Amino acid sequence: MSRNASAVQRLYLMEVAFLPLYQIPIVCYLVQTGDGKNILIDSGVPEVIPADSPPFDVAQNVIEQLVLILTHYDFDHAGRHGTFTKAEYVVQRVHHLDGQSNPRSAPTRPEWDQPMERIRLLDGDTELLPGLVLIETSGHVPGHQSVLVRLPKTGAVLLTIDAVPFRGGFTADEQDDGHNPDAEAIRASTRKLLDLVEREHIDLVIFGHDKQQWEALKKAPAYYA
């Protein structure tokens, strides 16, 4: 099978911080295409951690000129967006609009509220380039997006991000702890991803903050090809 030079060739997993209190890794992903484009998925925690957050161990940050996929504006995902002053930002329109008024996105606003000519707003599922598909998975927040990466050797890899932060939650009827007003949306997005895994025969599903799984995965400078 011949592949377009612009198609995805590699997937790097990077731990950028760790939250000891909950024992969860904070992670970013980097996708590289055959023609040398670097596409970053999320940017990790900010230099200054919000005062109401428990402390993080910060490992490293990522600074390059890139296309940047913004899965959502929570501070453990959007904390360094503002560093990429020339990057194109790719985000769901619903999430970007929600961020304008949702207090939850206010702490990272200086990071993501960039000139509109650099922000690409998506309306639902979108194939960004051959081998890289963004999947709208509202629930965790409105307009959250997960990422499907099709690699030449590994095959399809699904990055659920926070639509499904832990492997234990990847079932059709889970994730309702009785406290979440968007439990229905979370369930719908979880089922959407379960259907996708079945339809596309996806062998590798990487959950957003699963320490146990993370320890067993290949991290940069190793990569998935």
Ligand SMILES: [Zn+2]
């Ligand atoms: Zn998160």
